Amino acid sequence: MPLELRRAFLILAAIVVMVSLIWASRFDEMPPAEFSFQNGTDPKTLDPHRATGQPESRILFNIFTGLLEELPEGDPDPETGVQPMTPQPGIAESYEVSPDNMTYTFQLRDDVTWSDGVPITSADFVWSWTRMLHPETACEYNFQLFGVQNAEAYATGEVKPGDKVEVELWDRPGETIDSEPAPQTFPRGTIVHGTLKALDKPPKPNVPEDATKEEKSKATADWQSEWLYTVDLARRDGDEILWDDVTKTVTYTKNLQTPLAKEDTQRAHNVLVAFDQLGGVEAPDPTTLIVHLRDPLPYFPYLTAYYPLFPVPRHCIEEHGKPMWTRPENIVTCGPYKIGLRKLRDRVRLVKDERWYDADTVEIESIDALSIESQNTALNMYETGELDWVTDPPVTLIEELKKREDYHAAPYLSVYYYELNTKRPPLDDVRVRKALSMAINREQIVREVTKAGQQPAFALVPPGIAGYTPAQGNRGSLEEAKRLLTEAGYPGGRGFPKFTILYNTSESHRAIAEVIQQQWQNNLNIKADLQNMEWGSFLDKRQQQKYDISRAAWNADYPDPNTFLDLFLSKSPQNNTAWKNPRYDELLSQAASESDKVKRMELLREAEAIWADELPAIPIYYYVGLNIIKPNVSGLLPTPQDTHPFQTIRLEPTP
């Protein structure tokens, strides 16, 4: 290589290093927010219909508003310090309930607008709820609306001849009659309405027994796409659909290759029960929303204050599509705050929205939701003043932190339990399950392992739900446990097959599993293996019921015992225990249709008592929510669901 070239290269290298150093030291420094908190992992999405976790909910609750809002009411519980929360007027300034608890009439404020100034009307709710329920939105929380008439059938896609249906033709923007489905579900294709006259299905394909879950669900989906729907189309008169006035009869299918297709069969996306036309939700005028329930759910007002039922901006979603509408530059919101900035893995900055109807009551101008996963890092930042609120303090330091003034621990509606696979012997024997439960010393676990003041659990529903006294559960005793084990055929633990406790990888889950393993060994002479798995594989094992005993936990989706009890319904997708009890199922369905609140709670309690007696899972403890909050922050109190509306937070100037 010639000398000049070599010299040139050296100079070039020096220049490159200099330039990259200069590039690397350029930062867009931004002023810190007035208030910042640890938000855990990065929020996955800001779409209320797609979000599920707590990091998402902390943001969504503050950038959108529901018909009602869950806000503090009354004084904190003197014993636990928990601030009761009740649904209070949000976008609806008032609502009325019919005497049978089946009809809710919401009166919307007439001055509410989206963050871009477009007014919010009752039609926005009808549209949002339709989107939320639509099968292709795949909203994990769509069951929260199942109490509304026709909602469940719409979301699950169940139709039968005689149903009044909507048909979405294969003409979404960008679609041709033989193209792949457009990725955007909204805006939708042309919708026609009619009555389903017949539903023809080709023979069900034979799927081999040993096919994977994916192959099975693909075979089912392929088969369903070949169904042929015969629909008597109804005449439309303006906005009104005259169901009995049949204009013509058309056949529809998703897959024109189906053997059932006729010459004039048309292609359509979905044939679904016409949810928005059958009176489940009605918008007679822009400020009135009428909801007709299928069951008299006493907790329906709470559901309207939960983010999956919040309205989403139709104009924004239809313009930008999914997921582009959630980009900070596109998103349109309707809460006390709007998105100022979103940096992946770094922060979401919330900025006060002056257009919000109650903006005068919002005190803090800007809030940073920092994506900090590490517990220690968050505490470090708190100590150096970069954070005002730690939502997940280090478990290993709990004993130290407990002594501090700014440490707040309070129970919330969440339970930690061990699921038992009741298909596998000997766990199919209720005596064995009881013996295992009685042999666990829960006091030792909460005192020596979790340490933060968790409550030992003997039943399923955590205390703290207004109007509900949880079932007692059976504490039993060691003697009784030994006796039950002997009765079941394992005197002194002899002959008891070895089994495995499955848990997802985490220090604290391991510690608890080790203690329980020890207690079973010492108290019953039963040997258990421990197996940890990372989250994805762990869920897979549980859902396919390929486990003996598995760690599990559940947070309340709404403050009602039903949120815990319906996990163990025999048809519940969450029931991984294979436990079925017809009486339990019946009690829950009775409770669902019971409009007397006291009687309803009685039924639920009876169901819980059955659960606690049969023990398809072993309850271990009820969680406490742990927060470390700067002393100059007020209005940030422990709540039953660990939710915290930011508009109530106040900062006193630090001295």
Added chain:
Amino acid sequence: MKDLLGFLIRRLGWMAITLWAVYTVSFVLMRAAPGSPFSAERAMPPAIEQQMRARYNLDAPPLQQYWDYMWGILSRGDLSWSIKLEDYSVNQVIAEGFPVSASLAIFALVFAIILGVSAGVISAVYRGTVADVAMMATAVLGIAIPNFVLASIAILLFVFLIPLFPAAGWGTLRQVALPAICLGLPVAAYIARLTRAGMLESLSREHVRTAFAKGLPKRTVIIKHVLPGALLPVVSYLGPATAGVLTGSLVLEKIFALPGMGSHFIYAATQRDTTLATGMVLTYTVLLFVMNTIVDLAYAVIDPRVELE
């Protein structure tokens, strides 16, 4: 000039082959791993899961997926949407994370080179003195201590005992300092040892002795005649060092809450985010390949005896 061009073209060819191999292996591994990107605590009905699979083209036959995804990358540079970070495409994730990882790596490397070379030169020149022993002992420690331990000590010292730097976060020069130092120190220690060894070897060469004999000042001899030869092993180490700095940042990103690419790497794998994981693996492959090529080039430039091949 011709051999340079030939070298670059050959390297590019190898990179393409490597990328293809990496893509294939990670594709197979991702599909072989148990669990699905859509598994969640709240179980999804099969029909909805099927729709989600269709949205990410995961319902096609594996071979079809393999080609479709590869074609997307080749024709449009499109790494598809991230499955778990729903609001982002993989390209956007990389575009947001890469500058952070890159500036951290630049600071760490520049710091490591300056500190390592200076320490190496000093201890070679003052061989056998207390300074030499102290520096080399520190270097051994620096290599031995993993950077997350270093980070904890550094935080204790420079955040809490002497409050010089913020505890974590990204966005100001002060916030970069600690993670860059923690990331760079082990590299600096290694460079110091390499430099010292190279210097000692060069110092005993005959042309160096001649230079001293001519009466050239010590400084000139060291900078002009000793250092270039001594730095050759350092330059060849820069390739692996870059790799170390880029992958070593995974842990530090967590400790210092940095929004770099590293954390996505682990996260994508554990969450079965197939698209993001593939995108990450490919990005890292390209980065390492490019860095190694540059190092090989630099090597040939510094040492005329090296031929590019």
